[in-house]
Structure formats: structure tokens, C-alpha cells
Amino acid sequence: MIMSANSRPEKELPIISKPANQALDLAGYYKLEQFTEVTEAELLKLHGMGPKGIRMLKAALQERGLSFAKKS
Template identity: 45%
Template structure:
């Protein structure tokens, strides 16, 4: 399984980077809902992040 985050917009990517979320493991630790309040993280980015966490291994 890849540990890379999905392709999301630049503002969301910057917000995640500033929050210390750089990999799927980081995202699992924090949880996507905790990122919902960050400036730059919108509904589409949250959907993509949740989908990445739910994807079967190997995708």
C-alpha cells in the first residue's frame, strides 16, 4: 500500500503540511475530521482523504 496522500489542491496540501500531515499514516493518526477546520481544506479534499484511508491495500 502506498503511503502517499491523494492528489488534492495546493491550499489543502499546504494546510496538511503545516499540520504535520505528510503521509497516510499521519492522516490516520490525526483523522480527516480534525482537518476539516483548517483553512484550505474543503469538502472535496476531505472526501479524497477519506477515500484514500478507506481504499483497499494495493490501490
């Protein structure tokens, strides 16, 4: 099934790297608020996501007063 550009949610994530952005896209992450429900460790399991991407997402979250979920 082919998705049109209009059927996808608008992304508000920082541009990290092509592999990291693709990994987040495939996992369904489009809004920063979604990362408050996931830990850094969980994101690092995504193929293409690395420490640099985590740092960039963390900075973007902090700008909005948000943070990753805490380890349980």
C-alpha cells in the same frame, strides 16, 4: 530556517488542491497513516481544507483499509 527537499519526509498523500495540500503540509501531515489519529472535523478546521479534500483523503484511506479517527 530554510528546509532542503531532502530534510522533509516523503509525502504519500493524494494531490487534492493547492490550498488543501499546503494546509496538510503546514500541519505536518505526510503519510496516510497519520489520519487514523485525527477526525474529519479536526481536519476541516485547517485553513484550506474542505469537504472535497476530506472525500479524497477518505477514499485514499479506504483503499488501504484505513479510516479517520472516530469522534470521541
